[in-house]
Every structure is written in C-alpha cells, then in structure tokens.
Amino acid sequence: MILYLLNRLAHSVVVFLGVIVVTFLIAHVLGDPVNLLLPPEATEQQRAYLIKDLGLDRPLHIQLLNYMANLVRGNFGTSFRHNRPVLGLLIERVPASLELALFSIVVSLLIAIPLGMFSAFKRDTIYDRIGMTLALFGQSFPGFWAGIMLILLFTVKLKWLPPSGRGGIQHMILPGMTLAMFCTAAIARLTRSCFLDILDADYIRMARLKGVPEMIVFAKHVFKNAFVTIFNITAIQFGLIFGSAVVVEYIFAWPGLGRLSLEAVYNRDYPVVLASIVTISCAFVLLNLAVDVVYRILDPRVGRN
Amino acid sequence: MRSNSARAGKVFKRLPLTAGMIIFMLLVLAVSAPYIAPHDPNLQDLSIALKPPFWQQGGESGYPLGTDSLGRDILSRIIFGARVSVIVGFGGMILSGLIGTTLGLIAGYFGGKIDLLIMRFTDIMLSMPYILIAIAIIGAIGPSLMNVIFVMAITNWVSYTRITRYEAMSLSKLEFVDMAKLSGIHPAKIIINHFVPNVLNSVTVLGSLDVGKLIVFEAALSFLGLGVKPPTASWGAMLADGRVYLTVAWWIATFPGVAIVLTVLAGNLLGDWLRDELDPRRQMKA
Numbered sequence: 001m002i003l004y005l006l007n008r009l010a011h012s013v014v015v016f017l018g019v020i021v022v023t024f025l026i027a028h029v030l031g032d033p034v035n036l037l038l039p040p041e042a043t044e045q046q047r048a049y050l051i052k053d054l055g056l057d058r059p060l061h062i063q064l065l066n067y068m069a070n071l072v073r074g075n076f077g078t079s080f081r082h083n084r085p086v087l088g089l090l091i092e093r094v095p096a097s098l099e100l101a102l103f104s105i106v107v108s109l110l111i112a113i114p115l116g117m118f119s120a121f122k123r124d125t126i127y128d129r130i131g132m133t134l135a136l137f138g139q140s141f142p143g144f145w146a147g148i149m150l151i152l153l154f155t156v157k158l159k160w161l162p163p164s165g166r167g168g169i170q171h172m173i174l175p176g177m178t179l180a181m182f183c184t185a186a187i188a189r190l191t192r193s194c195f196l197d198i199l200d201a202d203y204i205r206m207a208r209l210k211g212v213p214e215m216i217v218f219a220k221h222v223f224k225n226a227f228v229t230i231f232n233i234t235a236i237q238f239g240l241i242f243g244s245a246v247v248v249e250y251i252f253a254w255p256g257l258g259r260l261s262l263e264a265v266y267n268r269d270y271p272v273v274l275a276s277i278v279t280i281s282c283a284f285v286l287l288n289l290a291v292d293v294v295y296r297i298l299d300p301r302v303g304r305n
Numbered sequence: 306m307r308s309n310s311a312r313a314g315k316v317f318k319r320l321p322l323t324a325g326m327i328i329f330m331l332l333v334l335a336v337s338a339p340y341i342a343p344h345d346p347n348l349q350d351l352s353i354a355l356k357p358p359f360w361q362q363g364g365e366s367g368y369p370l371g372t373d374s375l376g377r378d379i380l381s382r383i384i385f386g387a388r389v390s391v392i393v394g395f396g397g398m399i400l401s402g403l404i405g406t407t408l409g410l411i412a413g414y415f416g417g418k419i420d421l422l423i424m425r426f427t428d429i430m431l432s433m434p435y436i437l438i439a440i441a442i443i444g445a446i447g448p449s450l451m452n453v454i455f456v457m458a459i460t461n462w463v464s465y466t467r468i469t470r471y472e473a474m475s476l477s478k479l480e481f482v483d484m485a486k487l488s489g490i491h492p493a494k495i496i497i498n499h500f501v502p503n504v505l506n507s508v509t510v511l512g513s514l515d516v517g518k519l520i521v522f523e524a525a526l527s528f529l530g531l532g533v534k535p536p537t538a539s540w541g542a543m544l545a546d547g548r549v550y551l552t553v554a555w556w557i558a559t560f561p562g563v564a565i566v567l568t569v570l571a572g573n574l575l576g577d578w579l580r581d582e583l584d585p586r587r588q589m590k591a
Binding site for chain 1: 425426428429430431432433434436437438440441442444445446521524525528529531541544547548551552555558559562565566569570572573574577
C-alpha cells in the first residue's frame, strides 16, 4: 500500500510538472508581454530594460526554471491588468468557484442518486423511461443555453431570482442549477446502470438464495458496491464542474476563477491566464490522486492486478 | 477485439431512428443552405428588426422564426449556422483524430520509452482544463473558422491516442507483425498497412461521437466571441446576440439553442446506442 501510494504520488508530481512545462510553453508561443506592457511609442532602451527586468533575455529553460521556482514560493507573477500579485486574485476568486461547484454537486447528488436508484429498481417500466429520458435531455443541454433559458424563465418572466452576481443563496440557484443539470444527468444514468449491474451480479443472487434478508442484502452488498462507483463519478464530475465553469460564470457574472481567467484572456493578461490553468490543473491532479487512493482503499480488487 | 471491430462495422446499418434523422437533417441543411434558406443570412434591414416569430403578434410568415436586432432572418441564420457546425465538427474531428491516431499507433507499435513519453503527455493533457486552453489560444491568435479547428485539434486528440495505442499494443504482439519487423519492412509501412486498417473501426466510432461534442465546443467558443468571426452565422454567436436582447426578444437566443440541443441529443442517442451495441456482455445475452 505504501509502495502504491509513493508510486501514485510520484506519477502525480510528474504530471503536474508536465502541466507547468506545457502551460509555460503555450504562454511563450502565445504572447510577447513586452508589446503588451509598453505603449507603442516606447524607446528601444525602455524595451531592453523591460526585457531584462522580466528575465526574457535569458535562455528558455532558465526562464522555465525561474517560473517553477516562483510557483513553489507561491509567486504567480503580477497581473498586467490589475497591477497586483496574481496569487491575491486567485485567493479572492477560488472560494467563489469552489462554493458554486460544491453547491451544484450537492444538488446533483440529491436529485441524481434517488432518481437513478428508482429507475434501476423500476427497470423497464414507464417511470424508468421517463426518468432516463429526462436525464438524456439534461445531458444534452449545453450550459450556456440552459443558463440563458433559466434567466429567461426565472428572471425575465417570473422575476423570482436575480440574474447575476454573488450574494445570498438566491444568487447561487440559477448558476448552480445550470452547472448541476449536466452532472445530475450523468450521475443519474451511471447510478442506474451501476445498480442494474449489481442487482444482476452472482453474489446478490447467491445472497438472496441463501435467504439473507433483503435489508441486509441492500445494506451490505448493493450499497457498498454502488458507493465506490458513485464516489468515483462524483469526484470526476466535481472536477469537470470546477474546470468548465468558465461559461456559466460568465453568463451569471459569478466572480469565480472561470470569469477571472476569461477576462484575463480578453485583456491578454497572461500571468493570470497561466495561473488559472495551473491552479485548475493542480486541482484535477489532486482530485485524481484522491480518487485513486480512495478507490484502492474501498475496493480491494483494484490492487490485485 | 476482432469481433468487436466487425460489429462496429455492422452497427451503422441499424442507426437509431431519431438520431439518424437529426444528423441527416443537419447534413442536408449544411449542404443545401443557400438553396433552402428563405433570406440572405447576413442581410441587415433595421426596418424589420426584432420581429417576433410568425405566431406572435407582429410576426410575419416571411420570417417564421423572427428577426434579430439587425433585422436578419433567424431561420436563415440557423440554416447557415448548420454549415459552420458541420465544417467545424467534422474538421475538428478529422484533424484531432489524425493527430491522436498517429501518436497512439506510434506509442503502441514502438512501446518502451516512446510509449511512456506519449502516454505521460496524454496524462498531462487530460489534467488540463481544455476549454480554458482553447480560449487562451484563440484569444491570442484571433477568432476564425480555421483557428477554431486548430484549437480543437490541439485539445481533443487525447482520446484517439488512448484507444489506438491500446489496440496497437495488442496488434504488435501478434506473429505477423513480428515477421514483418524481422523482414526489415519500414515501421511506417507496417503501421500504415497493418495497423491503420485494424484500428479504423474504433476510430470511426469515437469520431462519430466526437462530432456532436465539437459542435457544442464551437458554439461555446462563438458564444464567448472566440469562435468564428461575425457576421458569419454560428449558433453560439446567435445565442450571444440573443442574450443581450433577452428581456425584449426571447426568440433570438431560444431557436439557435434548440438547434444545438437537438444536435447534442442526436450525438448522445448515438453514443448510448453504440455503447449498447458494442457491449460484449449484451452480445453474450443476445
């Protein structure tokens, strides 16, 4: 187990370093900060000074090492646009994104798991069909359109909820529902097929044949096995929500990481774009690491091969 | 694996009806847009701006789905938007498929360090937020149809690499591949002659699922103003226009959205059905 943990950790570190290198290279190809920072009428001398100041006169690999060394120290550079350290901006914005992602995932789980289980137990009945058709539609609504339609309904027509901004729970409902729509559908469908698989499995039949009471069959065998799968998809969906909230945060003017990075793209504020990509990737890597480790602990079969 | 591939070939003959019809419609719209669109999609006429759809008060049957803020016909723009969607969907799929398949076959054929390197690279790509990367790149190189396809190729190749690498690995363990290697045939030739035909089926399946995904991707980029250049009609860009006029003209954002949802729905139906068809457990029961 310890060997596995070390191995898995090493893999995560390699991937994360790789992410930094790739991000750095993308940024290097994309933008020349000197032209962005200086007015067009700047003299050659000013340009040379800035190039030296930013360390752009050094070889690429030295710049990369510098960048990494700064990251380790929590120095993400300075935002061109806001003229302040990027780290401060991140600390301001990340909680808003996390809050929204957590809210959406909780809402999704509350709807998706009962729905998926109900569909599985009522397999091939009209309830199952209706539930799964709803889920299919939910999965087919792209966030940016669903968000607009929700605003149209709840803000423009019904005037119940504010269309944008961050404040109380009423601000969270619309963006939260938009984000939750896709993953509710995904989790519900997976829950259903996972329960179907388990109910079909030989060990469940065996338990029933042995005369184990239904309650115990469910508690000990069905739920325990389903939990692993549902945990896995939930973690993946959480990562997806956190990483793909750009559009939804934009529509609802939610002051999170997604909106920060989108504005940074519009303003060519590369330090912020880079830092956002690195932060989100870091979250992905950590999440995957956690999922793999938990998976390994919960499901002893995984380790054997 | 062979039986799997053979099945993949057959399944296209029994395409699910709804999905098939939607995809057929999309292709027809894209190909024949200039002949069936009632108006020029970019013709502006402020005197007829913001006309509602025909069944509402003030609507006209000449503009069945209404007009936008510049007086352009929504229906015609949706029909022409199908063109952009199809070009981008298929273009992005083909380009990313080519890149991904090439890398996957190389990794699977050579194995060892090359394989390790390529697979680590896929791990890295998978941990990065692809939407944000696409947005950042387009933000720097500017929005255009070609650039959209280009970022799709950069961000979407990974799944092709994973699937073809796996198949290439099992192929390279077969005897005839060893024979070919021993007889000194150039690796590129072995890959093209023996590997490509064998992975073609799974790549086609993956590709058919990708088109819908990429169409939404383009819509999202255009929605953010980072897709195709205006005034080219694109469903995502129409949504962005409509969002501004949401309080006075609901139809501008609604109809292009319906087109997107139908396309994604077709993609999802196709995906479900392919998964069922290719599921070996189901085959055993049948």
